[in-house]
Amino acid sequence: MKNLLLLFAAAFSVGALSGCEEPEQKRPNILLVLTDDQGWGDLAFHGNDSIDTPHLDWLAQHATEFTRFYVSPVCAPTRASILTGRYHLATGTSWVTHRMEVMREEEVTIAEVMKAAGYRTGLFGKWHNGKQYPHDPLGQGFQEFFGFKEGHFNNYFDAVLTHNFEEVKTQGYMANVLADKAMEFMASDGPFLCMLTLNTPHGPFQVPDEYFDKYAAMGLSNKDAAVYGMVENIDDIMGRLLDHLNAIQKEEETIVIFMTDNGPNGVRYNGGFKGIKAHVDEGGVRVPFLIRYPRLGWDKGAKIEKMAGHIDILPTLAELTGVVLPDSLNIHGKSLLPMTDSAPGRPDRKFYTHQVIREMDTIPSAVRTDQYLLTMKPNETALYDLLADPYQKQNIIDSLPELAANMQADYRNWFSEVTKKGTTPEPIQVGHSGVPEVELPAPDVFAKEAVEFKGGMGWANDWFTGVNNESKAIWDLLAVDTATYAVYVEMACETAAPFNVRISLGSEVVQKEVSASLSAPQLESPDREDRGEVYERKWPLVFAGNLKVSPGSGELSVSVNGFSGSSLEIKSIRLRML
Structure with a gap:
């Protein structure tokens, strides 16, 4: 069904071109730059006089800005909506970890649509919608991927990143490396969709000295100096990207989008808006959005004040490139x-927001119209008139109870519709030929017993600690074909006596005796501010044996017996296809 939909879109794309450009003109390229945890106020052109962003300031004067542009409160949900043009809950993505970030395989992405229409498709940077194929970029339409798939990365200098299915050691600051790869991709022949999804200014708060020192000298805290330094580095990257498009003579025919994925990752200048990242208020979901396309005259600094959002990106780009999206994509x-025309445009609409606090629930949530905002939180339901009170100073729910009740009813209907397929994460797929390795990281666990996460919550890159003879961790798998894997365990232990590590999948069992202590030393981490997540360590790989998988669902578990040491930690199971 997914392939049929894509064939439909490709078949009708050329005929639709005449609606937005002359037939002899080249089809527009797409460069979409998405930054991570950069708030609405982390830009000089939004009134922040403590930060320098000259290239983005220039872009704001030579693009169209949607001044009321909304995303989701956190990373993965926003990305799912950008990719599909659909609310994230409808795609299977509900949060940021424990596989709640994974988008369903059946979802049709912007990369799949554009690839079917003849575009080269590449993603450079953070993915965060599924680590394992086919939930990864290569399985969702990107022909080239260079970056990382988790919610965040541990070290931003000389990182080991993933290029398609291979790990590559890089040199330099990660954001610059990713930009270099994106520019290489754009320089090749043929129309392109290039998504540059930068890792900054998300923590860890690491940035080259020349950026950090400038803001530290202004008296900012270490964290804010690092954040602003990372944003200025982003600004320099934007300058390089724009210069590059001009140098390769693709500026006029390239749609350039700059945006961020949620509100700021901390309390700092945010234009006076209430809330930060993970909040459903304005400050948590209202972000910068610039779109430049000289061919259509979108290079004049126009400001559009009507409400827009991440779900609008795919249909906008489809219309600009002449691709027809089948109604069945919903x-x-x-x-x-x-x-963007002088005509009144669309009538008022509603925009819905949902956030998870550890466990899936109907709230926190929000409903927006062009005038009103209703926020629903565990301890408060509030109504605001955003036209009269954009900073949410006065809760007017008592004066407009009927409006609030109607908006709540709209939200309940919406929530029921977008969750009708449920919110249970899909299993991890194994058995795909051509996929050399499947990693089962600790945060992707389906169930666990007598074990805790080192970082407490189980964010990306976390591991199991306190493993003992009563412990068990289970991953939910789906084998699409028969395959045999070499099984490795990333683990560290302190022990004076041998013990066994046991991995089982149905009737298949492998067991390895570990007879000595294994060390996982922490790597040097040039953080400017102490982090809330785990630090990176160099983990030993223990070969446990060969395991055969047969088509169907199953649960892979890891346990130990005979352990009498003082410490045992497990980071992941790695399955390498033989």
């Missing part, structure tokens, strides 16, 4: 083109 967003 796209929730709308093209932004009518809003």
